[in-house]
Every structure is written in C-alpha cells, then in structure tokens.
Amino acid sequence: xxxxxxxxxxxxxxxxxxxxxxxxxxxxxxxxxxxxxxxxxxxxxxxxxxxxxxxxxxxxxxxxxxxxxxxxxxxxxxxxxxxxxxxxxxxxxxxxxxxxxxxxxxxxxxxxxxxxxxxxxxxxxxxxxxxxxxxxxxxxxxxxxxxxxxxxxxxxxxxxxxxxxxxxxxxxxxxxxxxxxxxxxxxxxxxxxxxxxxxxxxxxxxxxxxxxxxxxxxxxxxxxxxxxxxxxxxxxxxxxxxxxxxxxxxxxxxxxxxxxxxxxxxxxxxxxxxxxxxxxxxxxxxxxxxxxxxxxxxxxxxxxxxxxxxxxxxxxxxxxxxxxxxxxxxxxxxxxxxxxxxxxxxxxxxxxxxxxxxxxxxxxxxxxxxxxxxxxxxxxxxxxxxxxxxxxxxxxxxxxxxxxxxxxxxxxxxxxxxxxxxxxxxxxxxxxxxxxxxxxxxxxxxxxxx
Amino acid sequence: xxxxxxxxxxxxxxxxxxxxxxxxxxxxxxxxxxxxxxxxxxxxxxxxxxxxxxxxxxxxxxxxxxxxxxxxxxxxxxxxxxxxxxxxxxxxxxxxxxxxxxxxxxxxxxxxxxxxxxxxxxxxxxxxxxxxxxxxxxxxxxxxxxxxxxxxxxxxxxxxxxxxxxxxxxxxxxxxxxxxxxxxxxxxxxxxxxxxxxxxxxxxxxxxxxxxxxxxxxxxxxxxxxxxxxxxxxxxxxxxxxxxxxxxxxxxxxxxxxxxxxxxxxxxxxxxxxxxxxxxxxxxxxxxxxxxxxxxxxxxxxxxxxxxxxxxxxxxxxxxxxxxxxxxxxxxxxxxxxxxxxxxxxxxxxxxxxxxxxxxxxxxxxxxxxxxxxxxxxxxxxxxxxxxxxxxxxxxxxxxxxxxxxxxxxxxxxxxxxxxxxxxxxxxxxxxxxxxxxxxxxxxxxxxxx
Numbered sequence: 001x002x003x004x005x006x007x008x009x010x011x012x013x014x015x016x017x018x019x020x021x022x023x024x025x026x027x028x029x030x031x032x033x034x035x036x037x038x039x040x041x042x043x044x045x046x047x048x049x050x051x052x053x054x055x056x057x058x059x060x061x062x063x064x065x066x067x068x069x070x071x072x073x074x075x076x077x078x079x080x081x082x083x084x085x086x087x088x089x090x091x092x093x094x095x096x097x098x099x100x101x102x103x104x105x106x107x108x109x110x111x112x113x114x115x116x117x118x119x120x121x122x123x124x125x126x127x128x129x130x131x132x133x134x135x136x137x138x139x140x141x142x143x144x145x146x147x148x149x150x151x152x153x154x155x156x157x158x159x160x161x162x163x164x165x166x167x168x169x170x171x172x173x174x175x176x177x178x179x180x181x182x183x184x185x186x187x188x189x190x191x192x193x194x195x196x197x198x199x200x201x202x203x204x205x206x207x208x209x210x211x212x213x214x215x216x217x218x219x220x221x222x223x224x225x226x227x228x229x230x231x232x233x234x235x236x237x238x239x240x241x242x243x244x245x246x247x248x249x250x251x252x253x254x255x256x257x258x259x260x261x262x263x264x265x266x267x268x269x270x271x272x273x274x275x276x277x278x279x280x281x282x283x284x285x286x287x288x289x290x291x292x293x294x295x296x297x298x299x300x301x302x303x304x305x306x307x308x309x310x311x312x313x314x315x316x317x318x319x320x321x322x323x324x325x326x327x328x329x330x331x332x333x334x335x336x337x338x339x340x341x342x343x344x345x346x347x348x349x350x351x352x353x354x355x356x357x358x359x360x361x362x363x364x365x366x367x368x369x370x371x372x373x374x375x376x377x378x379x380x381x382x383x384x385x386x387x388x389x390x391x392x393x394x395x396x397x398x399x400x401x402x403x404x405x406x407x408x409x410x411x412x413x414x415x416x417x418x419x420x421x422x423x424x425x426x427x428x429x430x431x432x433x434x435x436x437x438x439x440x441x442x443x444x445x446x447x448x449x450x
Numbered sequence: 451x452x453x454x455x456x457x458x459x460x461x462x463x464x465x466x467x468x469x470x471x472x473x474x475x476x477x478x479x480x481x482x483x484x485x486x487x488x489x490x491x492x493x494x495x496x497x498x499x500x501x502x503x504x505x506x507x508x509x510x511x512x513x514x515x516x517x518x519x520x521x522x523x524x525x526x527x528x529x530x531x532x533x534x535x536x537x538x539x540x541x542x543x544x545x546x547x548x549x550x551x552x553x554x555x556x557x558x559x560x561x562x563x564x565x566x567x568x569x570x571x572x573x574x575x576x577x578x579x580x581x582x583x584x585x586x587x588x589x590x591x592x593x594x595x596x597x598x599x600x601x602x603x604x605x606x607x608x609x610x611x612x613x614x615x616x617x618x619x620x621x622x623x624x625x626x627x628x629x630x631x632x633x634x635x636x637x638x639x640x641x642x643x644x645x646x647x648x649x650x651x652x653x654x655x656x657x658x659x660x661x662x663x664x665x666x667x668x669x670x671x672x673x674x675x676x677x678x679x680x681x682x683x684x685x686x687x688x689x690x691x692x693x694x695x696x697x698x699x700x701x702x703x704x705x706x707x708x709x710x711x712x713x714x715x716x717x718x719x720x721x722x723x724x725x726x727x728x729x730x731x732x733x734x735x736x737x738x739x740x741x742x743x744x745x746x747x748x749x750x751x752x753x754x755x756x757x758x759x760x761x762x763x764x765x766x767x768x769x770x771x772x773x774x775x776x777x778x779x780x781x782x783x784x785x786x787x788x789x790x791x792x793x794x795x796x797x798x799x800x801x802x803x804x805x806x807x808x809x810x811x812x813x814x815x816x817x818x819x820x821x822x823x824x825x826x827x828x829x830x831x832x833x834x835x836x837x838x839x840x841x842x843x844x845x846x847x848x849x850x851x852x853x854x855x856x857x858x859x860x861x862x863x864x865x866x867x868x869x870x871x872x873x874x875x876x877x878x879x880x881x882x883x884x885x886x887x888x889x890x891x892x893x894x895x896x897x898x899x900x
Binding site for chain 1: 587590591592593594595596598599644647648651652655656658659660662663665666667669670673674675676677678679680681683684685688711712714715
C-alpha cells in the first residue's frame with residue numbers, strides 16, 4: 001500500500017527505536033529507487049537529515065550522471081549534501097581485495113567520518129525487506145548458523161535501516177505514485193550477480209507456491225532474531241561456567257567442556273573469539289582426546305592441551321606460556337627448567353631446607369591445580385617472614401636483578417595467590433608451621449649450563 | 451560416494467545413537483528407491499530388522515504392484531514382513547481430513563501398533579538429507595520459528611531416520627551400483643506437489659550459484675538444532691521465573707512479563723501450551739495493557755486479566771475461576787457474592803466478631819496476593835481452636851452440607867495455605883492473638899436472595 005508508506009515508515013522507526021526525532025541522520029543515497037524513496041520519506045516526515053553520495057568511479061559516465069542526479073535531489077529536497085569520489089579500483093589493488101569489498105570499506109569508512117565530523121547521530125541505508133530475506137536465504141544456501149538467518153538488522157551501532165519493513169514493490173509503487181525520479185544501476189558485479197539471481201530466479205519460483213513468501217520469510221527472520229537473543233543468553237551462561245581467566249591466558253577445564261551440551265556450538269562460541277575458524281574448532285575438539293602438549297594455532301592464539309586444561313594463550317605470550325600443575329604430577333618441564341614435586345608427612349626433627357631453589361610449603365594451605373608462569377606487573381605476595389604484602393616488582397629491585405634476569409623470573413600460583421617466586425622467596429601464608437602435618441616440597445632445577 | 455554408503459550409514463547410527471545393534475527395528479518400506487536402499491543397508495549391516503508396508507489403495511493396480519514388490523523384497527532379504535491395506539479415502543471422509551493427513555495418521559498408528567505388538571524397539575523411515583532440507587526451506591517460505599528450521603530430526607521418540615546423512619543422488623547411485631530394483635510412485639498429491647516443486651524447481655536453481663547448497667543447508671539445520679537446544683534451555687528458565695501454579699490454574703505476573711525480553715517469543719512459548727495460536731498470543735499481549743476482566747479464550751483455556759495477574763484457567767474450570775486479591779483491594783465481586791476487606795489496628799477492648807461470615811485475621815500472618823477459589827479435594831487447614839490439620843472435605847461432612855451446598859463452598863488462600871473456608875471456619879495459624887497488632891477483617895456478603 002504505497003499511500004500508507006509514510007505512516008508505516010514512522011511507526012517502524014518508533015517501534016524499533018531506531019532514532020529520536022530530535023536526532024540527525026545521514027542518508028546514504030546512491031540514486032536508485034530505494035535510497036531516493038528513503039530520502040523523500042525522511043523529508044516528508046520532517047526528520048533532520050542530510051544526503052551523502054559516493055562516486056566509486058566504476059561506471060564512467062554513468063557514475064557522473066548518478067552523482068549529478070543525487071546532488072540535484074538534495075537541492076530539490078533542501079537537504080545538506082556530502083559527496084566523495086573514490087579510486088575504487090586502485091584501493092582494491094593496493095589492499096588486495098575484491099572491488100565489492102573495496103567499495104564497501106571505502107563507503108562505510110567515509111560515511112562514518114562524515115557522520116562524526118558533521119555531528120550526525122546515525123547513518124541510514126535503504127535496505128528493504130527483500131534485501132533482508134535474500135541475505136538470509138543466501139546464507140542458508142551457503143551454510144550458516146543462527147546468526148546468518150536473522151537477515152539484515154534494523155540497527156547496528158551507528159547504522160540504521162529504516163526501510164526493512166517495506167517490500168521492494170511498495171517502494172516502486174510509492175515512487176510511481178509520487179512521481180519520484182530515480183536512476184538505474186547498470187553494474188553487474190559478482191556480488192550483485194548472486195543477489196540478483198536469488199531476487200529474479202529463486203524467490204519468484206518460491207512465490208509460485210507460496211505467494212506471501214517474502215513476508216513469511218521476513219517474519220521468520222524476526223522470530224530468529226528473538227530466538228538468537230535467548231540463544232546468546234544461554235551461551236553466555238555456559239561460557240561463564242567454562243572460562244577461567246589468568247592474565248592474558250584463558251583456561252577451559254577439559255572434563256567440564258567434554259560434558260557440555262551442545263558441544264560443537266559451545267566450542268565454536270568460545271573459541272571463535274580467539275581467532276578460531278569453524279574448521280579449527282573441530283581440531284580443538286580433537287584436543288579433548290589428545291595428550292598434553294598438542295595444540296591448535298589460530299591467527300591470534302595458541303590453544304594448547306595442558307593436563308586437564310585447554311589453555312588459550314595470545315601468540316605474543318607463547319614463548320613463556322602458562323603451565324598447569326595437577327596434584328598427582330611429580331615432574332614439570334618448562335621453559336625455565338624442571339620442577340620436582342613431592343608431598344610427605346612432616347618430620348619435626350628434620351630441618352627445613354634453606355636453598356632458594358627448594359620451596360617447602362604447608363600442603364594444607366595449597367590448592368591444586370597450581371599455575372606456573374612468568375611474573376607480571378601487579379603480582380604481589382606476603383614474603384616469608386614479612387607481615388605485609390609486597391609487589392614482586394619491588395622484590396626484584398631489592399634483589400638487584402638485571403633486566404634480562406628479571407625477564408626470567410617465574411612464579412607459582414595457587415588459587416590466584418602467588419606462593420613462590422622461584423629461586424627467591426615463598427609466601428608467608430603457606431610456610432611450614434608447628435601445625436603443619438604434610439609438606440609439599442618443590443625443587444627447581446634450572447636448565448643445565450646455567 | 452555409493453561405495454562408502456554402508457560405512458557412513460553405520461557410523462551415523464552410532465554417532466547419533468539412533469539404536470543399539472542388539473535392538474530390533476521395524477522398517478517402513480514403500481518400495482521406492484529410498485526405503486528399498488534402507489532395507490538393503492539394514493540387511494548388509496546385519497541389524498535385526500523387519501519390513502512393514504502400507505497399501506493405501508489410492509492408486510489401484512499400482513498399489514497392488516508395490517505391495518507385491520515389497521513382499522518379494524522381504525522374502526529376498528529374508529526379513530519378516532508385515533502388511534496392511536487401508537481404506538484411506540473412507541478414513542479421510544469420516545474424519546474430515548485430507549488424503550495426505552489420513553495416510554499419515556493411518557500409517558504411523560499402524561506402524562506403532564505393530565512395533566509394540568511384535569516387540570520392535572524403533573520404527574525407521576527412509577527420509578534423506580534432501581527431504582530434511584526441503585522441509586526446512588518450505589517452512590522458511592511458509593513462515594516459521596527456530597523449530598521449523600531444524601529440518602527432519604534423526605530421532606523422535608520411537609521413530610528414527612537413519613538415512614538423513616545421505617543425499618538422494620547417493621542413494622540412487624548405490625541402487626544402480628548394487629543393481630537394486632525399486633518401484634516408482636506415480637502419485638501427485640498436493641503435499642507432494644509442493645515438495646516436488648521445491649525439489650525440482652527451487653533447489654536446482656539455488657544449486658546453479660551454490661552447487662553444494664543441499665549439504666550447506668543440511669549443515670545449517672544441524673547448527674540450528676544445537677542452537678535450539680540452548681534456546682529451549684533459556685526459554686525454560688524464563689518460564690520458571692514467570693509461571694506460578696495454583697491447582698489447574700497458572701498465574702503470570704503482568705509486570706514481570708512486561709519486562710521480559712524478548713517478549714513475543716516468551717509469550718508464545720508460554721501460551722502455546724494452553725491452546726494459544728500465534729495470532730491469539732498477540733491478543734494476550736494486549737491484555738498487558740487492558741483492565742481487569744478482559745480475556746482471550748483459546749481452544750482449551752481462558753487467559754484472563756485479573757488485577758496484576760494473567761490467570762490461565764482450563765475452560766472446564768471457568769464457571770468458578772480463581773480470583774486474585776491484592777493488598778490495596780477493598781471490595782471483591784465473585785460468583786459467590788462479595789468480599790469487603792479492611793485492615794485496622796487491633797483494639798483489645800473490642801470483641802472479635804463471631805459471625806461465620808466475618809473472618810478476623812492477624813494481618814502479620816497473611817501474605818498478599820490472596821487467592822479466592824472453590825474448595826477442591828486435597829484442601830486442608832488447621833481449623834480455629836484445633837491442634838492438627840483437617841481436610842476441608844472432612845469439615846464439610848461434619849457440617850452436614852448437602853452436595854449442592856458443598857459445590858458452593860469457597861476458600862481463601864494465602865501463600866498456598868487456606869486461611870478461611872468462607873462461612874465456616876478460619877485457620878488457627880492466622881487467628882487474632884494477644885500479640886496481634888493489626889487486624890485484617892473480611893466480610894462475606896452472599897448474593898442477594900440467598
């Protein structure tokens with residue numbers, strides 16, 4: 001119903017809370033029917049808007065014609081006009097991307113810059129219901145998850161799509177009814193080819209058996225959007241149960257992950273944030289059955305099996321990764337040498353070793369798993385014999401360590417507390433006392449030659 | 451790859467835990483290529499299976515040909531054979547359903563009866579990947595939610611689909627390779643027409659741009675299935691927060707529901723269990739802004755706005771529905787008359803009224819909202835002056851009430867406890883004591899004329 005378009009337009013903006021009538025919106029206008037109708041509607045509704053046009057210089061004379069057309073449209077509607085011309089082909093070559101990607105990047109970057117400089121609240125694009133349904137359907141055919149089926153979103157950060165409620169036919173009918181002029185785009189890029197194929201070949205076939213298919217599919221994408229909200233809520237809850245942070249490293253307990261349901265989806269939702277592709281997520285799942293030391297390397301992180309944990313370490317940190325020490329473990333090999341661990345009954349007649357390379361701790365005060373790692377800024381402990389806490393950095397200064405020496409300092413952590421700065425000092429809270437019944441003795445053997 | 455079909459078949463059964471090799475499976479075999487290949491695979495894998503065939507008598511000679519063919523197949527594979535002939539047209543007429551629905555109902559009912567009588571664990575149908583993808587795509591075009599996009603499920607109670615991993619082409623190639631004979635179904639029912647249209651007209655078009663579309667869409671449906679698991683988890687959590695049971699009636703607090711996100715989906719997931727259609731759910735949402743007394747009636751329940759609650763009452767119970775009484779309410783009109791409520795400071799010099807139509811309760815012992823309803827079996831209280839609990843049914847017998855009188859007995863509930871059997875007795879635990887500071891006085895005025 002073209003004569004209801006303006007009413008539906010304003011109620012959609014209100015219902016979806018796209019923007020407030022007092023806010024200023026920058027309209028991306030190519031000159032095609034969708035964006036010209038959008039600009040007209042903004043004008044008719046009395047919103048505060050401006051027109052922005054990109055000339056990608058990909059279609060010679062036609063590009064210039066479109067630019068002139070949109071400039072005239074802005075004048076006719078008395079809206080501010082912003083324009084830019086890009087060397088799209090050059091950008092694509094320099095950045096080794098396709099023409100479509102180049103145009104897209106240039107466009108959004110420039111629109112955002114203008115929006116910001118000129119004090120507009122939002123950028124509006126003229127995507128309509130058909131665009132959204134096509135996107136969802138193409139994603140379905142390409143293979144996707146729940147996020148690929150929600151179609152085009154009405155609002156994403158600073159970009160709004162106030163025409164998503166409208167069918168393409170309605171926009172065309174509105175233009176005809178109001179005698180609105182627009183230009184036709186003769187381009188036929190690969191991206192457009194696939195989309196046009198769905199628009200002209202696939203969807204009309206579906207409409208032969210389900211005439212209301214576009215509306216039905218749009219309604220489906222909206223329901224999927226709501227379902228996705230609940231899905232995300234459940235995912236976040238599971239992630240909280242599974243992820244333990246330690247500095248830059250994240251730890252996932254293997255047994256807990258193994259029993260999570262549904263495993264593939266949760267693994268994907270966890271590991272994709274650390275550069276994991278879908279295929280790599282499957283490799284990470286193989287680590288659940290592998291031995292310690294195996295790992296998968298993503299573009300940003302190494303995900304390594306370490307005893308009963310998967311450790312997610314930034315690539316920058318893997319020279320000295322975190323190491324997990326379980327209760328039953330007696331020998332630990334790490335970049336700084338080896339640890340030998342044994343637990344035994346306290347014999348009050350034996351003296352406590354004084355070597356800084358042997359830590360004797362009250363076993364009842366220590367919680368496994370222990371974590372072995374390089375020290376970092378912000379670390380502190382209660383050094384043996386001292387009544388108050390001290391920064392590890394301070395301790396290293398007192399010990400007059402050189403910078404390279406400082407870089408080789410390791411600490412042992414128990415339940416988020418540092419219990420031993422290796423070779424230097426244990427923590428007072430875990431020392432042997434007359435009440436100690438069981439002793440955890442840890443000996444550090446530095447790499448031979450040192 | 452037809453030569454890997456048997457291996458893929460057994461690993462799919464194992465991976466999806468469809469059945470245990472020691473269990474017996476009843477195979478639904480029409481005689482078409484899919485079900486004949488399925489029967490062959492069960493035989494080759496050495497599983498314990500039998501063949502079941504339905505003759506729907508819809509295609510005259512062809513139906514008889516198919517029946518004879520499947521009988522011969524069972525003999526050739528040395529599998530037990532069960533067969534039935536239906537008067538499908540007669541059933542459709544008698545039950546006022548379409549031929550497709552009739553055939554479906556007759557088929558599953560008979561298969562389940564045979565499964566049960568003959569001691570089979572599961573019924574297997576020969577749905578393959580294409581069937582599943584077609585179902586999801588048709589649902590998408592018809593409009594659906596997340597459940598409509600998961601495709602055909604591998605296991606639903608006693609029905610399993612062990613061929614869902616396979617593409618139609620692979621089944622045909624396997625039949626050709628093994629020289630397996632099968633029959634062709636010439637029928638062209640409406641249901642099949644739509645499905646065949648998607649199979650022959652829509653999906654091949656999609657495959658022109660995305661050749662792996664069927665596999666991609668199948669992978670999508672699997673991800674949707676996992677997403678749906680998480681979605682359901684989140685839905686159940688919200689439902690627990692929102693639904694309060696009281697006998698056959700369910701109560702939903704209006705303010706809590708108003709603030710739930712996402713509202714439409716949660717409302718749908720709650721109310722569809724009480725006979726609500728999608729359109730009626732939208733009507734129920736209008737009750738959130740309406741006055742007390744407005745309601746929506748579904749096929750099974752009445753959903754009524756009552757003060758700050760939505761009450762979901764079975765239609766059988768609506769003659770005497772539950773009524774909610776809030777703290778600020780002074781007058782209640784109900785099927786049994788009126789209640790007049792006031793709260794005041796206890797004056798120790800005033801006698802406590804003895805009329806059975808006036809209840810004087812210790813306000814500090816009463817929790818709002820109060821619920822007013824007919825008594826039901828299982829109700830009990832601690833009658834005033836008695837040290838132990840008593841069934842309301844027993845109290846009514848002691849009072850020598852007639853059956854029609856018993857049917858008119860109302861009770862007042864506070865925090866799941868009955869505090870007053872109207873006109874008969876209050877509960878001892880809410881009586882006025884020397885410590886009582888504030889009195890809640892409730893007077894019952896029966897309908898005039900009684």
